[in-house]
Amino acid sequence: MVTPGLPQGTYARQVPRTPATTGIRFVKGHGTGNDFIIVPDLSGTLTLSPEWVRAACSRRTGLGADGVIRVVRSGADPNLAWAGDADFVMDYRNADGSIAEMCGNGARVMMRYLLEAGLITDAPVILGTRGGPRQAWIEQKRITINMGSAVAGPESTVSSGGQQWPALGVYVPNPHAVVLVPDLREIPDLRQAPTLAPDSAFPEGVNVEFVQRHSPSRLTMRVYERGVGETMACGTGACAVAWALGSFPEGSVSVEQPGGIVQISMRGNGDLLLTGPAELVASGDLNLS
């Protein structure tokens, strides 16, 4: 095909109009490099299909994120009745469209959104999650989420790159398999999913954390999240490793991940408090075909 020469075009308008804004409003943010698409839906009228979540989270053909958090005012959506009398409901999905109990880094990003949208002050609020109600508050730029208590899970064996390790099971309340290694620089390539045995240990899938202990209050960690792959940070994973391998001599355990550092502390009743930063980087309209 040889296209004939075409005349130079002329402008149709001198002032640009904004491209279609009939899509779904979003805010994108991250907590220690774990990134989320916040979908404000205070009146609880949106239905996000797994296909939509996958398309939105796709790194090149969508907006790109580790997960989607639909933010709904408590009581607005009868499908979220499990949230009880929380202030706001965290309807959380993984990037693959699956539903997850909750996500600590995501909860911080949600709190930052609520604050910047003028929906909360610095007084504590209750976030309703599929893992139960979570108290959360903001002090200075640090956001704290009460993640509830950890519960021991089954022991298992994690395999990756021809190596094997024993793993401790922890529920926070989503499932984690925690592997203590002598040197975090020598773990296998996490672009491949680690495998777990026996299959019956975590039939619902599991997040795998590799952890190096520098002191009882300082851990370094990398994580492979189920349904996502390696991420720069995982809030419940940081809680799981602090609970399983740290101790709280001076009140908190520092957990260093590729995306940044969070602090984990423990209340007298066993509740774990996750404290860390969260940033919002963009807001707008999402129009997926």
Place this chain on the structure above:
Amino acid sequence: MVTPGLPQGTYARQVPRTPATTGIRFVKGHGTGNDFIIVPDLSGTLTLSPEWVRAACSRRTGLGADGVIRVVRSGADPNLAWAGDADFVMDYRNADGSIAEMCGNGARVMMRYLLEAGLITDAPVILGTRGGPRQAWIEQKRITINMGSAVAGPESTVSSGGQQWPALGVYVPNPHAVVLVPDLREIPDLRQAPTLAPDSAFPEGVNVEFVQRHSPSRLTMRVYERGVGETMACGTGACAVAWALGSFPEGSVSVEQPGGIVQISMRGNGDLLLTGPAELVASGDLNLS
């Protein structure tokens, strides 16, 4: 640290305000899975630092993209005087902040933006790029960019994963090293950058394409883009491989990449026409700290 029990928070407002919109307006889109942040700047008043581009393109702490395209009306920014009397200037940067000549898939996304913003009709326009002026037009949903003619570059040797291949050099006008392989499924892991010898062949760096030829008019290709890594598609790369390894018996060569299919045709004067789809998926404000 044991945080004392805190009372449940109250709402500060009943209607959310939109989070800060004082940032930089953007539109995100992709052409065959090669994704871009369009920054509309018709009056040419913005300066995008390499640091800003890197932060914006960061997949987790920013918005995420393969590159940034600042769209400026011709003549508005004296720093873009190289664009001459084009209609709109394509000020293109790679994800690492470096400046690049042009990008065919990016040019299609820019055209889609111009159309949806009401700035052009379906009449052809001239895009000013650092590679020279490029005529472009939209027919139905397919966008065609006149990429200009290809020029032969130096031969070289590409190495990756312990293998070596001879490579053909092509400028479109950015530099490409084209490697013909018998089976595209057997090339090495492109998460590692291929290396090139001699260094003097492309002192400014080079994009490397691995290509399988199914017929003279049907090629499959994967690409490692300098400054980016493997991408789902590369417009100038598709032109380079069609020019180097295809022929035009029925007018066009189909180049299939992981992100989709484009057609390359050749005018009588040797100009290569790149035709393919482009979609816009989001628009809004980008606020990078």
